[in-house]
Amino acid sequence: MGHYRSNLRDVEFNLFELLERDRLFGAQPYGDIDLDTAKFILREVDRLAREDLAESFEEADRHPPVYDPSTRSVTVTPEFAGAYKTWMDAEWWRLRVLPELGGTDAPNSLNWALAEFVLGANPALWTYVGMPTAARVVWHHGTERDRKIAQIGVEKRWGATMVLTEPDAGSDVGAGRTRAVPNDDGTWNIHGVKRFITAGEHDLADNILHLVLARPVGVDSVGGPGTKGLSLFLVPKFHFDPDTGELTGERNGVYATNVEKKMGMNVSTTCELTLGDDAPARGWLLGEVHDGIAQMFEVIEDARMMVGCKAIATLSSGYLNALDYAKQRVQGADLAQMSDKSAPRVTITRHPDVRRSLLTQKAFAEGMRSLVLYTASWQDEIAVKTAAGEDAALAEAVNDLLLPIVKGYGSERSWVVLGTESLQTFGGSGYLREYPIEQYVRDAKIDTVYEGTTAIQAQDLFFRKIVRNRSVALTHLLDEVKAFAAASDPASPITGERRLLGDAVSNVEAIVAKMTGDLAASKDESTTVYRVGLNATRLLFALGDVFVGWLLLRSAHIALTALAEPQAPSDISFYEGKVAAAQFFAREVLPKIAAEREIAETVGDFVMELDEAAF
Ligand code: ST9
Numbered sequence: 001m002g003h004y005r006s007n008l009r010d011v012e013f014n015l016f017e018l019l020e021r022d023r024l025f026g027a028q029p030y031g032d033i034d035l036d037t038a039k040f041i042l043r044e045v046d047r048l049a050r051e052d053l054a055e056s057f058e059e060a061d062r063h064p065p066v067y068d069p070s071t072r073s074v075t076v077t078p079e080f081a082g083a084y085k086t087w088m089d090a091e092w093w094r095l096r097v098l099p100e101l102g103g104t105d106a107p108n109s110l111n112w113a114l115a116e117f118v119l120g121a122n123p124a125l126w127t128y129v130g131m132p133t134a135a136r137v138v139w140h141h142g143t144e145r146d147r148k149i150a151q152i153g154v155e156k157r158w159g160a161t162m163v164l165t166e167p168d169a170g171s172d173v174g175a176g177r178t179r180a181v182p183n184d185d186g187t188w189n190i191h192g193v194k195r196f197i198t199a200g201e202h203d204l205a206d207n208i209l210h211l212v213l214a215r216p217v218g219v220d221s222v223g224g225p226g227t228k229g230l231s232l233f234l235v236p237k238f239h240f241d242p243d244t245g246e247l248t249g250e251r252n253g254v255y256a257t258n259v260e261k262k263m264g265m266n267v268s269t270t271c272e273l274t275l276g277d278d279a280p281a282r283g284w285l286l287g288e289v290h291d292g293i294a295q296m297f298e299v300i301e302d303a304r305m306m307v308g309c310k311a312i313a314t315l316s317s318g319y320l321n322a323l324d325y326a327k328q329r330v331q332g333a334d335l336a337q338m339s340d341k342s343a344p345r346v347t348i349t350r351h352p353d354v355r356r357s358l359l360t361q362k363a364f365a366e367g368m369r370s371l372v373l374y375t376a377s378w379q380d381e382i383a384v385k386t387a388a389g390e391d392a393a394l395a396e397a398v399n400d401l402l403l404p405i406v407k408g409y410g411s412e413r414s415w416v417v418l419g420t421e422s423l424q425t426f427g428g429s430g431y432l433r434e435y436p437i438e439q440y441v442r443d444a445k446i447d448t449v450y451e452g453t454t455a456i457q458a459q460d461l462f463f464r465k466i467v468r469n470r471s472v473a474l475t476h477l478l479d480e481v482k483a484f485a486a487a488s489d490p491a492s493p494i495t496g497e498r499r500l501l502g503d504a505v506s507n508v509e510a511i512v513a514k515m516t517g518d519l520a521a522s523k524d525e526s527t528t529v530y531r532v533g534l535n536a537t538r539l540l541f542a543l544g545d546v547f548v549g550w551l552l553l554r555s556a557h558i559a560l561t562a563l564a565e566p567q568a569p570s571d572i573s574f575y576e577g578k579v580a581a582a583q584f585f586a587r588e589v590l591p592k593i594a595a596e597r598e599i600a601e602t603v604g605d606f607v608m609e610l611d612e613a614a615f
Pocket of ligand 1: 126127128129130131133134160161164165172173174196198209210211226227228293294297299300301302306450451453456460464
């Protein structure tokens with residue numbers, strides 16, 4: 001058996017029992033999909049991921065792509081290249097491609113469910129398949145010429161990258177110095193050095209289309225300071241005939257000048273790209289307007305969702321690997337017989353702390369899966385409303401609110417639980433390369449860092465998604481959570497847990513109130529905003545816990561209803577597990593938000609006033 005343990009049953013539960021996604025099938029814009037087809041696709045991708053895509057996971061980690069500085073090229077191992085080809089040949093990635101570009105309109109909820117299988121089996125694979133996202137953004141913002149390029153990119157299965165970061169412009173993208181100079185023929189010459197470019201160079205595709213942020217120079221009224229002065233350019237690795245897509249054989253002046261050596265995700269090439277150094281790097285401005293950061297953010301939003309999905313995919317497989325191990329590992333006697341040295345040895349699933357750990361893993365993995373798919377269900381809502389010509393503003397705002405939580409909270413909780421609980425379940429064996437967990441931990445760490453660090457997600461959440469949105473999306477969601485928490489259900493085994501959820505919402509609202517108050521006070525005393533900064537990640541985590549607790553309890557409610565009817569033995573266990581995970585999370589995690597509130601309310605100025613020498 002390979003390393004990857006998927007959870008198809010839970011994915012289906014989320015899609016069809018919790019989120020009732022099948023209600024969308026057969027109607028616009030998802031007229032081509034029905035429930036049987038969706039379940040068939042899920043089963044197929046699950047099988048493909050476990051049996052084929054997962055196979056090179058370990059090998060590719062031990063034998064990362066080789067960078068040849070003399071040709072500035074990268075060679076990927078045949079094993080990983082085989083997995084990539086298998087995924088591309090299977091064509092399921094076309095469910096993410098616009099119909100205008102040869103794809104099928106499938107709900108984002110279904111797509112992110114499929115993505116979980118791929119990202120769990122071989123996460124780096126996904127980073128090489130950027131074209132569906134890139135082509136969508138190019139199609140939406142491009143001229144006829146750009147749309148043709150998007151069509152060619154999909155048809156020829158080219159790679160695509162997002163090129164933002166520079167050595168001195170990481171979180172602060174607006175500090176980027178890469179320049180773009182217009183040519184007479186409508187193209188631009190790009191000059192600069194970019195860093196940390198995922199899949200920036202490889203031999204898996206015939207060409208790579210780089211989406212590059214650069215600052216136009218020599219053009220009136222554009223190219224000012226900060227992110228708003230950035231434009232987005234389409235810069236191919238190889239020049240091609242824009243009508244046919246045939247490569248001209250001429251190399252464009254964008255080269256990988258280094259490939260980083262990393263802690264994990266070793267098979268995903270992380271490149272330094274130098275543009276326009278010894279040969280011109282020519283590209284096209286995307287569309288006719290200089291609106292680079294907004295255009296790039298459409299790619300970033302997709303990638304942030306991907307990171308959250310990857311994080312929980314790995315946690316879920318980590319948990320299921322740990323569970324398998326715990327069920328077999330015999331060690332020590334039952335604690336209730338600890339004084340009897342001749343008592344029979346038991347599997348470690350009998351030990352209280354291991355059970356606590358396994359339920360922690362289960363609750364976070366399943367709760368955050370719900371969070372990812374719940375967020376995706378708002379993306380479905382945007383598509384449905386847009387197709388019907390209706391106002392999608394609320395759906396957009398709720399999706400925007402949830403994205404930093406999916407990415408920031410999802411990645412942090414996954415990485416911590418993987419390291420402290422999943423690996424720990426294996427004892428010393430978890431530290432060995434014999435088991436996949438040590439690689440999971442290494443591969444998962446990047447999720448808290450790239451696509452905007454956790455601190456960036458926390459600031460995005462508060463300043464942009466709450467304050468700038470005037471709390472419309474937050475209030476909408478918290479009202480739903482409060483209504484669920486307050487619903488009367490006296491005989492139910494989750495009555496106490498609903499109360500704990502209600503308390504957690506009050507506490508998170510108090511954290512928001514404290515931060516909003518400090519922000520308002522900063523109009524008179526600007527440094528008061530530091531208090532907001534000190535509470536930002538606290539809010540991100542607290543809100544994530546509330547939403548996960550709510551989704552787990554909603555799942556438990558559905559499970560309890562199902563358990564009232566006759567069920568197959570495997571379904572009884574499944575539904576009992578859903579109830580237990582929700583009860584555990586509500587009892588063990590949600591009460592901690594009260595302490596977070598207390599800390600948040602006492603946050604003052606001393607941390608920022610401390611002399612740097614005292615650190
Ligand atoms: C990276 C690569 O880390 C990781 C690779 C992952 C794997 C990718 C694999 C590919 C997967 C497939 C998907 C991708 C496909 C790839 C191929 C594609 C070619 N929401 O607040 P302001 C906009 S890459 C929406 O003033 P500052 C908005 O337009 C590196 N839009 O910010 C706004 O204008 P307005 C990742 C947003 O102070 C404008 O920005 N790097 C949002 O100027 C200015 O906003 C990062 O993620 C938003 N949430 O700049 C950067 N926020 O206000 C992290 C801003 O008028 N840093 N906009 O609407 C940040 O996010 C900073 O907060 C900052 C600050 C740069 C936005």
